[in-house]
Amino acid sequence: MDSCAARSSNVAVGGLSPLSHALWKTIPGGGGGDGGIVPEAMDVSARLAWRDLFVTASNARGEVQVLLHRLSGYAEPGNITAIMGPSGSGKSTLLDTLAGRLAKNTTLTGEIFLNGRKKQLSYGVAAYVTQDDTLIGTLTVRETIAFSANLRLPDRMPASKKRAIVESTIVEMGLQESADTAIGNWHLRGLSGGEKRRVSIALEILTRPRLLFLDEPTSGLDSASAFFVTQTLKNLARDGRTVIASIHQPSSEVFELFDNLCLLSQGKLIYFGNGYGAREFFADAGFPCPELRNPSDHYLRAVNADFDRVQATLRGALKLKDLEYADPLDRVSTSKVIAILVEAFQSSGYAMMMAAKVHEVSQTKGVVLQSTGSHASFFMQAATLTLRSFKNMTRDMGYYWLRLAIYVILNIGIGTLYFRIGTDYGSISARAACMSYVGGFLTFMSIGGFPSFVEDIKVFSRERLNGHYGVAAFIIGNTLSSLPFLLLIALVSGGISYNMVKLHPGVDHFFYFVLNLFASVAAVESLMMTVASLVPNFLMGIITGAGIQGVFLLVAGFFRLPDDLPKFFWKYPMSYIGFHMYSLQGMYENDFRGLEFGNKVPGLPTIPGEFVLEDVYQINMARSKWWNLGIIFLMILAYRLLFFLVIKFAENVRPGLSRVIAKSKANLLLRNNSALQTAIRPVTHSPPPKELKVAPAYTP
Numbered sequence: 001m002d003s004c005a006a007r008s009s010n011v012a013v014g015g016l017s018p019l020s021h022a023l024w025k026t027i028p029g030g031g032g033g034d035g036g037i038v039p040e041a042m043d044v045s046a047r048l049a050w051r052d053l054f055v056t057a058s059n060a061r062g063e064v065q066v067l068l069h070r071l072s073g074y075a076e077p078g079n080i081t082a083i084m085g086p087s088g089s090g091k092s093t094l095l096d097t098l099a100g101r102l103a104k105n106t107t108l109t110g111e112i113f114l115n116g117r118k119k120q121l122s123y124g125v126a127a128y129v130t131q132d133d134t135l136i137g138t139l140t141v142r143e144t145i146a147f148s149a150n151l152r153l154p155d156r157m158p159a160s161k162k163r164a165i166v167e168s169t170i171v172e173m174g175l176q177e178s179a180d181t182a183i184g185n186w187h188l189r190g191l192s193g194g195e196k197r198r199v200s201i202a203l204e205i206l207t208r209p210r211l212l213f214l215d216e217p218t219s220g221l222d223s224a225s226a227f228f229v230t231q232t233l234k235n236l237a238r239d240g241r242t243v244i245a246s247i248h249q250p251s252s253e254v255f256e257l258f259d260n261l262c263l264l265s266q267g268k269l270i271y272f273g274n275g276y277g278a279r280e281f282f283a284d285a286g287f288p289c290p291e292l293r294n295p296s297d298h299y300l301r302a303v304n305a306d307f308d309r310v311q312a313t314l315r316g317a318l319k320l321k322d323l324e325y326a327d328p329l330d331r332v333s334t335s336k337v338i339a340i341l342v343e344a345f346q347s348s349g350y351a352m353m354m355a356a357k358v359h360e361v362s363q364t365k366g367v368v369l370q371s372t373g374s375h376a377s378f379f380m381q382a383a384t385l386t387l388r389s390f391k392n393m394t395r396d397m398g399y400y401w402l403r404l405a406i407y408v409i410l411n412i413g414i415g416t417l418y419f420r421i422g423t424d425y426g427s428i429s430a431r432a433a434c435m436s437y438v439g440g441f442l443t444f445m446s447i448g449g450f451p452s453f454v455e456d457i458k459v460f461s462r463e464r465l466n467g468h469y470g471v472a473a474f475i476i477g478n479t480l481s482s483l484p485f486l487l488l489i490a491l492v493s494g495g496i497s498y499n500m501v502k503l504h505p506g507v508d509h510f511f512y513f514v515l516n517l518f519a520s521v522a523a524v525e526s527l528m529m530t531v532a533s534l535v536p537n538f539l540m541g542i543i544t545g546a547g548i549q550g551v552f553l554l555v556a557g558f559f560r561l562p563d564d565l566p567k568f569f570w571k572y573p574m575s576y577i578g579f580h581m582y583s584l585q586g587m588y589e590n591d592f593r594g595l596e597f598g599n600k601v602p603g604l605p606t607i608p609g610e611f612v613l614e615d616v617y618q619i620n621m622a623r624s625k626w627w628n629l630g631i632i633f634l635m636i637l638a639y640r641l642l643f644f645l646v647i648k649f650a651e652n653v654r655p656g657l658s659r660v661i662a663k664s665k666a667n668l669l670l671r672n673n674s675a676l677q678t679a680i681r682p683v684t685h686s687p688p689p690k691e692l693k694v695a696p697a698y699t700p
């Protein structure tokens with residue numbers, strides 16, 4: 001069978017179930033109303049057209065690289081448009097440009113029309129499924145989708161209705177059988193890659209977005225899973241959605257499901273149109289698809305410069321001459337093939353048809369699409385995130401449980417090492433060492449939860465970019481959910497060591513010790529949260545967090561007394577910035593004040609605890625232990641605020657001057673580079689002639 005003859009068969013797979021259709025009609029993002037019922041007659045589809053998109057990126061040295069060369073195209077409701085091309089051809093860049101997610105070092109010129117309005121999409125207007133499935137591993141599929149529904153559907157929607165939407169989404173994505181299976185993490189075997197990808201898509205279609213972008217939805221999947229995921233996308237498109245997906249190397253079955261193909265190479269448009277047209281276009285341009293070759297493989301092989309190296313190796317090994325190759329692609333270099341195809345497309349009827357369609361779509365007025373992000377209130381988001389995070393912390397062994405076990409072992413160790421410490425002279429330094437270890441090393445160990453925290457941040461980043469909730473809701477959720485665990489750690493650890501060592505007697509002293517430990521561990525957690533937002537790589541983050549704490553520990557007052565610290569840098573400001581100094585001084589005061597130390601030897605004086613505090617450990621007596629505790633709590637707030645500001649700052653700051661320079665350089669590049677101008681002629685936007693002019697075939 002000639003596999004290249006395979007047509008876009010548009011496999012008939014039904015659209016939405018009547019139930020989900022009816023339910024989704026009530027979702028604001030899906031319909032355009034404000035939570036009300038969308039009128040049946042209202043056309044809420046998304047028509048997207050783009051014209052002459054020219055994207056450049058500037059690097060740190062100010063050099064400008066052209067990423068997209070004046071690309072045009074369109075995407076219509078009911079269709080899947082596949083952006084195809086070899087690695088580095090600009091697929092993700094085009095997808096990001098259309099979705100309004102370009103990196104900050106890039107500049108864009110050209111026009112994007114959404115429903116007849118010139119508009120650059122902002123976050124949340126369209127759903128965007130990223131390549132990596134960042135999901136919470138401990139939750140089941142149903143829980144994951146249900147939490148997402150609570151985060152995004154309106155508060156006033158009855159719970160039964162939300163549940164029905166969740167169930168219909170599960171059915172829609174073919175996840176019924178795995179609905180109660182956990183997603184999976186390092187200690188939990190969970191879903192397959194294809195199922196995870198479908199969960200990621202399910203989360204984005206909950207609010208019934210009309211426009212869906214997917215970055216390589218089939219990457220890393222075997223061909224059966226890839227087919228099933230694409231078929232699911234086809235179902236979504238059939239329901240009137242506009243689906244645009246970048247795709248790397250589709251199988252012939254997957255390729256047949258695409259309605260439109262946008263083929264790129266080196267940021268240039270090679271072909272735009274339907275799959276069948278691509279076959280004709282390549283044949284007319286002199287590069288017909290050989291029999292028994294998957295068409296998409298052929299197109300990608302034609303425009304992939306890496307094949308030049310493959311070819312050179314084969315030439316050397318087989319000692320063949322150019323004319324001995326049957327496939328014309330093997331006789332010319334890829335750069336030449338790309339140049340021929342670009343030229344052929346620009347002067348072909350396909351380009352004219354595309355231009356006419358771009359013109360038509362850009363003129364077709366439709367509704368202004370609302371954000372598909374969240375319609376839930378801030379309180380609902382914060383409450384849902386708290387519950388979700390709490391569930392995850394309870395189930396993830398590495399988040400707190402493993403740490404708690406280590407804390408128990410360590411505190412039994414401390415207890416036996418300093419068992420019933422007493423009040424003789426020697427106990428003074430032993431008490432100080434014991435408290436320093438508890439306050440220093442035990443809190444230091446809190447960085448052990450960093451990997452779990454980085455996973456949380458990844459999920460947060462994905463959901464935030466898709467407009468599901470804001471930074472404040474995330475901080476509240478993460479803080480509140482962690483409190484019971486931190487309190488448990490402080491109570492168990494403090495309970496073991498305090499009672500075995502027999503530090504200052506009295507329940508109030510014991511509770512101060514526990515509170516101090518709790519605040520210190522919470523401060524480390526908050527510090528690590530800020531570190532995670534700045535250094536999201538978990539190994540680098542752990543090293544950074546450990547380094548910061550190492551410095552704070554050095555200046556806490558145990559390894560070097562406060563008055564002996566070198567004034568510049570170590571004392572001011574470092575010892576005041578770290579929370580360890582306040583924690584240690586609070587613990588010292590809690591223990592030493594009110595105790596008398598002596599060796600019960602007649603004639604030897606007893607030493608009051610106040611003397612130890614002031615003259616031995618140089619504690620600032622003007623600041624009470626409660627003030628010290630209060631300062632640690634303020635630091636927790638400060639770290640959380642810092643995290644908030646880091647996220648907000650990263651989001652809002654646009655590189656000012658460098659961006660302006662990059663833009664002017666890009667314009668200059670576009671105006672002055674005549675070679676570029678001819679190679680990437682803008683497509684004409686006049687209506688197509690009645691008879692299509694097809695480019696003459698290339699004769700090698």
Ligand SMILES: Nc1ncnc2c1ncn2[C@@H]1O[C@H](COP(=O)(O)OP(=O)(O)OP(=O)(O)O)[C@@H](O)[C@H]1O
Nearest residue numbers: 057067086087088089090091092093094103105106
């Ligand atoms: N923000 C950026 N700054 C600098 N260069 C960039 C930027 N974004 C993309 N590029 C470069 O543009 C080219 C195209 O990248 P893009 O990610 O769009 O390719 P792709 O076709 O999606 O590749 P892949 O299939 O490997 O993901 C690459 O060379 C990439 O390094």
